[in-house]
Amino acid sequence: MSAVDLARSTIRALLLAGVRDFVLSPGSRNTPLSLELAEAESRGLLRLHVRIDERTAAFLALGLGKGSGLPTAVVSTSGTAAANFHPAVIEASLSLTPMAVVTANRPLFMLGTGANQTIKQVGLYGDAARLAVHVDDQRPETWDATLHSGILAMTTSPAGPGPVQIDLGLTPPLVPDDLDFITPIQDGEEADPLPVAAAAAEIALPERALVVVAECGELLARSAIRSAVAAGYPVHVEAGSALASAGPACLRAGAFLLRSGLVDERRPDHLLIVGRPTLSRPIPALASRPDVAVTVVSDDPSLINPLQTGSPALRASSLTIAGTVDREYAEAWRAADVAAARQIDAETAATFDAGAATAVVAASAPDLLVVASSNPIRDLDERSTRSAQWVVVNRGAAGIDGLVSTSVGAALAAQAADPESSATALLGDLAFLHDTTGLVIGPAEPRPDLTIVVLNNDGGAIFASLEQGAPDYAEHFERVFGTPHGTSIEKLCAATSTTYQRCTTREELRSALGERPAGIRVLEVPISREDERQRRQAFTARVVGAVKATIS
Incomplete structure (x- = not known):
């Protein structure tokens, strides 16, 4: 048996478990997986997404999983490539999102020998992975049981659904010498069981x-x-x-x-x-x-x-x-809620700030809304009406990394189920810049119709409302918390051939959101951070004051 045979067995086992979206980052050691995945897609067995950046790839898989409710898979070569999956693995773990993290590896006996691109990959993600298994291409008698245990843990772990690591020890030759690709799943073959839900x-x-x-x-x-x-x-x-x-x-x-x-x-x-x-x-x-x-x-x-x-x-x-x-x-x-809502609406109508822009985005009622951690989700919490809306957030670890890719993945999954569904992402400028490689998508790759609204206040506005935003710390605030970057969002979009539009007023933003994009587009909304702390505190004081008037 060979590395190619193990790649075929692994992909087939994942297909049998219900995985249909595979995200691949290019490399050498994962060559057999790459060729088998491309061939399997050409035969209609799966949908393949290729990304050059492993961190972006993992967050894309996360978004696909959150958008579809199904397990996904992300595949890398050996070495630091696998380490770049870690942030998304943590979020998948904390958000109970099943994901197979397939890491190509050299045989374990090569560790510590000075062999190129060898690190201790097995268990790389610690307790963020429900289970980590290593499958050796020289021991085919262990493949079925080991793959089964790893894949099963995605959905049946006592810790709840989440990511697993499937580490493959692959020895050359890494390319097939035949055209005997993956055997299609036959009628009657059953996938691994889903977890049993807790009682009502x-x-x-x-x-x-x-x-x-x-x-x-x-x-x-x-x-x-x-x-x-x-x-x-x-x-x-x-x-x-x-x-x-x-x-x-x-x-x-x-x-x-x-x-x-x-x-x-x-x-x-x-x-x-x-x-x-x-x-x-x-x-x-x-x-x-x-x-x-x-x-x-x-x-x-x-x-x-x-x-x-x-x-x-x-x-x-x-x-x-x-x-x-x-x-x-x-x-x-x-009664207090009615009074507070009336004040919120008056404040929102009076000024076009980050909260008002968020209210416009929420009111546009996309079928899917992906929202960044930090201020965007808090502004949504404060400004939006409580009408049913499908919102995807990465609040497991509350990070702002990988959000462009998460949004792309969630939109792809939603539009695979319903091609007419609309998708919008609401991000701050730092969250957007954190994952600009999420816009680096090859011409042959699937793309959703997705609008990414970037509220650009040139830095980290949320810190102004936290303890470190107090006047006592003003001397160093801008450099170590505000972190102004001066980056041109328009030029970044041009570099990746992403459609771009600048919206400086409520009316421009509302009008742009009323149009469905063809592919991915970015709407930049410039917002000032000047007096951010005072403005938010004053807003809260006026709304809380309206509540007080109902109980005094």
């Missing part, structure tokens, strides 16, 4: 309870929101994946109500948290109060001590919420 749960809440729904699976979010709203409890849905299940009966301004005196004047006796909140500091602050009981429900088995409450999360895939709400309490939250 039911919770009875007291009269004065608050429900927060954050990052979790669609079924859990939808069932929790639906039953909590039906019972009359105030429901705050964090911007993120849970927005797909939100509706007008949910709190519009929950991010501000939690910062206001409402939590004292109309204090909830019980806080029910569904999923993993990542955006709002007031949520863990409320959970830490001794006079508030806390229950956390999650479909993520790795959530051991959420919000440091000292209690494990209740594991469930769906949730029914029962109870009789205190009508006066619920009405106070509703």
Whole structure:
């Protein structure tokens, strides 16, 4: 048996497990995989995406997985190429996204001999990978069992779905001497089983309870929101994946109500948290109060001590919420929410800042919206209405790297299912610059119809609203936190033949978003960072003031 035979067996095992999108970065040691994947695509067995940058490739696979709900695969050569997958592997792990990370390697006996391009690849991703297996092309009797165990761990690990590493020890010759490519999957052949969902749960809440729904699976979010709203409890849905299940009966301004005196004047006796909140500091602050009981429900088995409450999360895939709400309490939250929303809309209409631009993007209602961590997701949390919207975020590790590629992958997956669906990504300038190689796409590669909105304030605006943005640290703030770069987004787009348009007003942005792109385009929205801290603090103060007026 040979390296080519092992490549064929690996790809076929992944196809059998339901993988249809493979992302490949070029190299020498992964030659047999590259040739087999290209041939398999030509025969209609899979869809291949080639990227020259391994970090971009891994985030593309991540986006494809998030957009399709299916496991994906990313393939690299040996050495530091495999190390560049690590950031996306971490995000896949924390966001419970199944992904096969296939790393070509030299035989393990060559480690430490001075052989070129050899590093300790097996287990390179630590506990971010559900399992790491090494398959030796000289031991064909081990292939089936080892590949099966590695692939199965993508969906059945006790830690939940996530990435696995399949490391292949390949010895020359690396090219086939025949045309006996992958055997197509036959009728009756079965894929590895998907994980068994946790049982449904039911919770009875007291009269004065608050429900927060954050990052979790669609079924859990939808069932929790639906039953909590039906019972009359105030429901705050964090911007993120849970927005797909939100509706007008949910709190519009929950991010501000939690910062206001409402939590004292109309204090909830019980806080029910569904999923993993990542955006709002007031949520863990409320959970830490001794006079508030806390229950956390999650479909993520790795959530051991959420919000440091000292209690494990209740594991469930769906949730029914029962109870009789205190009508006066619920009405106070509703009245405060209406007043806050009215103030938010007035502020948004008065000034075209980052928050207002975000509101325009949200109101354009794309079928898929990919949002960067940092300020864009927080502005969406504060400015958008709570209408059902499919939002993809990389909030597992809350990084800003790889977001162009994640967006491309999610859009490709969405439009494979529905070619007419629209896709928009909302990124800050630093997130965009972090993954400009995501725009380096070969002419033969699949491309989605995707609009990337770049809110360009020439630096890291989020730091202005954090502790380091205080006047005490102003002397060094711009260099080490603001990090102005002066980069021309237009010229970057020209260098990659990406369609570009500059939108300086609300009307220009709204008009551009009303047009469907042919391929990938970038809409740059210039935004000032001047007085960023003061503007955001003043905005929050006015919205919280509107809340205070309803309870004083």
